[in-house]
Amino acid sequence: MDFSFTDEQSMLRDTVASYLADHYAFDARRAAIRSEAGWRPEVWKAFAEELGILGAPFSEDLGGLGGGPVENMVVMEEFGKALVIEPYMGTVVIGGGFLKHSGHAAAPDLIEKIIGGEAIFAFAYAEPQARYTWQDLKTTATKDGTGYVINGQKAVVIGAPYATHLIVTARTGGGQRDAQGVSVFLVDKNAKGVTTRDYPTVDGQRASEITFENVSVGVEALIGPEGHGLPLVDKVMDEAIAATCAEACGVLRRLQEGTVEYTRTRKQFGVPISSFQVLQHRMVDMFIQLEQSISMTYMATIRLSDEAPARAQAISAAKVQIGKACRFVGQNAVQLHGGMAITDEMAIGHYFKRATMIEGVFGSTDHHLARYEALSFGKAA
Amino acid sequence: MNLDFSPEDVAFREEVRTFIAENYPKDLRAKQDSGEPLSKDDYLAWHKVLAKKGWVAPSWPVEHGGTGWTPTQKYIWSEEQARADTLAVLPFGVNMLAPVVYTFGTEEQKKTFLPGIYNGEVWWCQGYSEPGAGSDLASLKTKAERITGDDGKEYYIVNGQKTWTTLGQFADWGFFLVRTDPDAKPQAGISFLLIDMKSPGIEVRPIITLEGGHEVNDVFLDNVKVPVENRIFHENQGWTCAKALLAHERSGIAGVARSKRGLERLREMATTELSDLGGPLLADAFFKRKVAELEIDLTALEYTELRTLAGESSGKGPGPESSILKIKGTEIQQRLQELALEAAGHYGAPFLHNLGHNANIGPSYADGVAGDYFNGRKTSIYGGSNEIQRNIIAKMVLGL
Numbered sequence: 133m134d135f136s137f138t139d140e141q142s143m144l145r146d147t148v149a150s151y152l153a154d155h156y157a158f159d160a161r162r163a164a165i166r167s168e169a170g171w172r173p174e175v176w177k178a179f180a181e182e183l184g185i186l187g188a189p190f191s192e193d194l195g196g197l198g199g200g201p202v203e204n205m206v207v208m209e210e211f212g213k214a215l216v217i218e219p220y221m222g223t224v225v226i227g228g229g230f231l232k233h234s235g236h237a238a239a240p241d242l243i244e245k246i247i248g249g250e251a252i253f254a255f256a257y258a259e260p261q262a263r264y265t266w267q268d269l270k271t272t273a274t275k276d277g278t279g280y281v282i283n284g285q286k287a288v289v290i291g292a293p294y295a296t297h298l299i300v301t302a303r304t305g306g307g308q309r310d311a312q313g314v315s316v317f318l319v320d321k322n323a324k325g326v327t328t329r330d331y332p333t334v335d336g337q338r339a340s341e342i343t344f345e346n347v348s349v350g351v352e353a354l355i356g357p358e359g360h361g362l363p364l365v366d367k368v369m370d371e372a373i374a375a376t377c378a379e380a381c382g383v384l385r386r387l388q389e390g391t392v393e394y395t396r397t398r399k400q401f402g403v404p405i406s407s408f409q410v411l412q413h414r415m416v417d418m419f420i421q422l423e424q425s426i427s428m429t430y431m432a433t434i435r436l437s438d439e440a441p442a443r444a445q446a447i448s449a450a451k452v453q454i455g456k457a458c459r460f461v462g463q464n465a466v467q468l469h470g471g472m473a474i475t476d477e478m479a480i481g482h483y484f485k486r487a488t489m490i491e492g493v494f495g496s497t498d499h500h501l502a503r504y505e506a507l508s509f510g511k512a513a
Numbered sequence: 514m515n516l517d518f519s520p521e522d523v524a525f526r527e528e529v530r531t532f533i534a535e536n537y538p539k540d541l542r543a544k545q546d547s548g549e550p551l552s553k554d555d556y557l558a559w560h561k562v563l564a565k566k567g568w569v570a571p572s573w574p575v576e577h578g579g580t581g582w583t584p585t586q587k588y589i590w591s592e593e594q595a596r597a598d599t600l601a602v603l604p605f606g607v608n609m610l611a612p613v614v615y616t617f618g619t620e621e622q623k624k625t626f627l628p629g630i631y632n633g634e635v636w637w638c639q640g641y642s643e644p645g646a647g648s649d650l651a652s653l654k655t656k657a658e659r660i661t662g663d664d665g666k667e668y669y670i671v672n673g674q675k676t677w678t679t680l681g682q683f684a685d686w687g688f689f690l691v692r693t694d695p696d697a698k699p700q701a702g703i704s705f706l707l708i709d710m711k712s713p714g715i716e717v718r719p720i721i722t723l724e725g726g727h728e729v730n731d732v733f734l735d736n737v738k739v740p741v742e743n744r745i746f747h748e749n750q751g752w753t754c755a756k757a758l759l760a761h762e763r764s765g766i767a768g769v770a771r772s773k774r775g776l777e778r779l780r781e782m783a784t785t786e787l788s789d790l791g792g793p794l795l796a797d798a799f800f801k802r803k804v805a806e807l808e809i810d811l812t813a814l815e816y817t818e819l820r821t822l823a824g825e826s827s828g829k830g831p832g833p834e835s836s837i838l839k840i841k842g843t844e845i846q847q848r849l850q851e852l853a854l855e856a857a858g859h860y861g862a863p864f865l866h867n868l869g870h871n872a873n874i875g876p877s878y879a880d881g882v883a884g885d886y887f888n889g890r891k892t893s894i895y896g897g898s899n900e901i902q903r904n905i906i907a908k909m910v911l912g913l
Contacts, residue, residue, distance in 0.1 A: 258859045260875070265789045287875070288859040309791055331874060333862040334724075334883040341874055400649035410900060459851075466890045470647050470898065471677050471729075474891050476721040485723060485887060488854075489862060496855060498799040499789055 135430060137206070140197070145206045147183055152214040158479045161215060165336040171294055176218050180249025186224055187247035190232065194243045201371060201436045205378040205429065212382020215486055217337050219252055219291035225375045227253025229368040230299055230316060234356040238318075242297075254295035254321075255372075256286035256342055257365070264495040266301065266369065267362055268309050271344065273302035273317060280304070280354070282317065282325075282347040292340035293330040295321050300344070305359050314362040316355040323347050335489040336482065363440060370447040373494045374436055377429040380454045380490045384422045387465040387483050391415060394469055394480070405468075414464055421457040428453040445507040448500035454490065455497030462487035522585050529593045536562050537599060545600065548881065553636070553683045560602050560633035569631055570607050577615050577623070578631050584822040595770030603680070606630035606637040610688050613705065613754045617746040626707065638710070640675040640689035640732055641755070648901050650690070651699040651752065655734060657691040657706060659741070659748075667741040669693070669706060671714075671734045677895065681717050681730040684710045689734075694749050705751035707743040714738070722891075724884030725866040759897060766896055767842035769815045775849045776808060782856050782878050794856055807848050814841045833909035836902035843892035843899065850886040857882045 137145070155175060164172045180186045188203035190196025197203065204225055211220060228246055231239040245251035262268035271284025282302055292298065298319045306313025319326065325347035328340040356364040392415055395406035405411055432450035435443055462484045466473040473480045491497060518526070538558040544551060563569045571587050573579035582590065594601070611630050614623055629635035646653040655673025662668050671691055681687070687708050694702030710717070714737040719727045746754050780795060783804065788797035795801055818838055854861045860875030861883045872880070893899045907913045 260860075261787060263787060263789045263794075263858045265791075268791070288862050290862075329874065331868060331872070332864045334864040334887070335862070339862065399645070400647065400652070402649075402652075405648075408900075410903075463890065467893060467898070467900075470894050471642075471891060474722050474888065474894075476723055476725070481723045481887070484890075485883075488883070488886065492855070492858065492861060496858075498797075498855070502789065502799065 137202075141199070141202060141206055144185065144188060144197070144199075144203060145210060148185060148207055148210040149213075151178065151183055152210060152216065156214040156216065158482070161217070161336070162482075165217060165332070169294070170332060170338040171217055171219075173294075176249055176252075179218065179220070180247065184247075186220070186249060189224065190228060190243055190247065194232075194240055195247050196243070201374060201433045204371070204375045205433045208375045208378040209382040209429075212379035212384075212486075213386055215336065215383070215482060219254065219294060221372060221375060221379075222255055222291040222295065223251070223253045226255045226368055226372050227251070227297065227299060229371050230318075230355050230364065233364060233367055234316075236318075236355050238352065251297055252291070252295045253297045253299060254289050254292040254340075256289045256292065256298050256300045258287045258289070260285060260287045262287075264499040265309065266365060267311055267314050269301055269303045269314065270308060271300065271302040273304050273315055273349075275304070276348065279348060279350040280317065282319065282344045282349065284344050286342040286344075288333075288339050289328075289342050290333070290337055290339045292321070292328055292342060293338040297321060298326070298342070299355070301361070301365060311362050313359050314365065315358050316361040316364060317349055317353045318355055319344075319347060319349060319353060323349070333489070335486045366440065366444065369494060370443055371436055373447050373451050374429070374432045376490060376493050377425070377432055377450050377454045380458055380487065381422070381426050381429050383483050383487050383490065384425055384457055384461050387461050387480065387487060388415070388418045388422045390480050390483070391418065391465045391468050398470075411468060414468065418461045418464055421461050425454050425457040441507055445504055448495075448504040448507070451495060451500040452497050452504065455500070458487040458491050459497075518585065518589075522589060525586055526589050526593065529590055530597075532566065533593060533597045533599060536566070537597060538562065541600060545598065551600075556600070556603060556680075556683070557633045557636075559600050563602065564632045569602060569633070570611065572608075573611060574615060577611075577627055584819075588819065588822060592770045592773075595774045598774060601771075603636070605639055605679070605684075605688075606633075606635065609639060609758050610637050613688070613745055613758050616757060617705075617754050621742075622745060636680075636683050636685045638678050638681040638684035638687045638732075640678060640687045640708070642677045643674060644676055648898050650755070651703070653690055653692060653703065655689070655691045656695065657693050657704060657739070659693070662738070669704075669739045669741060669744070671706070671708065671737040671739055673734050675732040675734070676720070676729075678717070678730045678732045679728055681710075681732055682719065682727070684717075686710055687732070688745075690751055690755055693751075697749060700752040702749050703751040703755070704748050705745045705754040706739055707745065708734075708737060708739050712737045712739070723887040724881075725864070726884070726888065728888075766892075767814060767818050767838035768846055769811065769818050769842065772811055772842070772845050772849060773815075775846070775853075776804070776811065778878075779804065779849060779852055779856065782853065785876065785878070786856050786858065800852075800856070803852060807845065807852065810841070810848075811845050814838070814845060817841070833905050836897075836905045839896060840893075840899050840902050846892055847886075847889050850882070850889040853882045854886045 185207055187196035188199045188207055192198040223246055231242055242251055257266050259270055273280040273282045298321050300317045300319050302315055303313050304315040325345045327343045330340045333339050395411055396404050398405050428450040432447050435446040465480055466484050469480050472478050541555055541558045570578055571580040571582050571590055575581045607630060614626050643653050657669035657671045660668055660670055687710055689706045689708050690703050691706050692702050693704040714735040716733040718731045720729045721727055783795035784793050786794040788794045857879035860879035863874050865872045865880050
């Protein structure tokens with residue numbers, strides 16, 4: 133039993149934290165999300181060149197730092213604390229995950245580009261008709277000679293406006309919601325037939341609606357086995373969810389600590405409002421939610437190496453805890469700050485917005501409760 | 514015990530329903546449907562129709578323009594307005610200030626101010642909260658010093674800052690709580706002043722909220738000169754007016770009829786949205802259960818409000834029990850916003866505020882649900898936070 137971090141992992145955390153302290157103040161972030169680009173390529177460049185963190189979860193053979201899920205967890209937790217918008221999740225966790233686990237021929241080359249900050253990925257999986265069941269796909273990839281032709285529409289693709297590459301789920305067979313027939317493709321964002329409609333999201337990111345109209349790709353675009361891509365998608369999704377939980381822990385910590393600090397300085401009725409027992413108990417409950425979330429994030433991250441059903445169950449359990457904590461801690465942080473938290477001027481409201489959106493990222497609390505129930509009690513239960 | 518409407522009530526409901534259908538301004542309806550921002554005139558369009566009809570202020574005493582309706586008729590009126598998604602008449606003049614004027618004002622003040630409120634000619638805003646005085650409103654610091662002007666008349670010179678002034682950017686006049694005796698106990702040194710917002714020295718600055726909207730403002734007062742006759746009630750006894758006003762603010766806050774309409778909209782949305790299993794979201798066992806629980810909670814609140822109304826008709830004013838309506842009413846509104854955001858799924862994320870209307874990204878019902886959720890957190894904070902409301906019940910009702 134050991135929950136401690138290695139020296140390398142602690143160093144990674146310190147490196148990220150200290151860079152963000154210098155370059156990711158609330159005002160700098162706000163200026164970036166309001167800018168036309170919506171993000172800061174120079175920050176991304178610094179992640180690649182100055183900090184070298186874009187290689188955190190890749191093996192040393194591939195030019196990485198030799199880490200894995202725990203390194204992603206460390207980075208994402210620090211990112212959560214600063215509300216980082218740059219596309220580590222889409223690029224390193226998800227793009228890198230698909231390349232790493234599929235053994236794709238181009239993986240070493242593309243991972244090198246990820247580590248160097250040149251290749252940026254966005255994961256186009258959601259579709260307008262689908263909720264959180266990621267095999268619910270209307271997008272099709274039809275065999276055409278040696279390659280495929282992709283047609284369909286993808287919804288709310290986070291980070292797509294700044295991506296160079298898209299990872300796209302599409303049907304090469306089976307019915308709309310079948311487990312069989314799911315394939316994963318790597319598509320150049322500038323490929324002919326790809327059109328995007330970009331917009332900001334409520335939590336300061338950018339996303340796109342993407343239409344694929346007769347997009348021709350070669351056979352090398354296929355990632356993983358044709359028609360049997362779902363287990364790979366599940367695995368990468370579970371890694372992405374674990375990393376999201378880690379991000380949430382960073383967000384929740386800021387919400388919880390920020391609230392304690394605020395109530396100590398805010399005076400009403402001649403005393404700091406932190407002296408009211410009803411608020412103290414509320415803050416204790418927020419703290420408990422944070423601690424439980426950290427525990428579940430560690431558990432989920434460690435169990436990413438389990439076989440599929442056990443892994444999925446652990447991940448869904450963690451996401452349920454995180455979803456509930458995001459709502460409780462987020463809402464109460466706002467309540468205890470009063471009207472101030474609802475203004476655009478104060479950071480706390482922005483943490484609240486991110487916490488709220490994390491509830492739905494890669495599946496809502498209800499979705500993961502249902503997934504957990506199915507895995508724990510069987511489908512019939 | 515009887516829950517049935519009398520034949521007169523049924524006829525009244527028909528009359529009201531027909532009136533709304535025939536007279537609700539068409540352009541306003543179109544703007545509401547498309548989600549376009551409303552202008553000052555838009556906010557007042559329905560108010561003016563109602564003023565002409567004589568239905569702006571059902572709860573006022575008849576001699577000042579009230580309708581003399583029974584509690585059941587008032588209930589029907591609010592139900593029908595919510596059912597038709599009418600824009601609510603702005604509360605600042607009609608529901609907040611007017612009861613203070615007709616209860617505590619002089620005859621002269623009633624004559625001067627009530628008609629403008631009634632007819633929607635004067636837009637009022639509220640100057641209560643300050644950066645340092647929120648839940649502890651009585652600690653307010655904006656001070657008013659009495660002087661004799663060069664013209665030999667008496668004035669107050671007002672200095673300070675007010676905050677959270679809703680729609681203050683449109684206001685012609687404001688009602689303000691100011692400190693006139695800095696040495697008295699907090700509640701004892703406050704006066705209730707009516708201030709022309711065009712007075713020199715007033716500056717209204719927008720506060721942009723999380724969803725990107727501009728609804729609330731800071732109001733700065735720098736040596737603002739206010740004639741003494743604009744004070745309501747006695748000097749240093751403004752707290753009495755404020756307390757009466759807060760009770761009225763609470764009683765309207767349950768929003769039962771609006772929440773019922775919100776539930777209908779949620780059901781519509783969840784009938785169109787698909788669940789993880791592919792059928793309508795409303796058929797999803799988890800979601801359906803949550804909607805059912807909320808409906809039951811709202812039914813309980815509805816009957817609690819009806820009991821309060823029945824009590825009022827037998828002569829009791831809105832008492833401390835109205836805090837129940839505020840707490841439960843806002844919790845239910847917030848729960849509705851949570852479920853709407855959940856129902857929207859992925860399309861809760863896009864922020865289309867600056868892309869204009871009909872951006873055609875995701876279903877139209879999903880546009881703005883996240884913003885409503887974020888902004889809706891204010892309801893458990895304003896009008897006396899829900900923690901303060903619980904203190905009121907603990908103290909005034911339970912005697913703790």
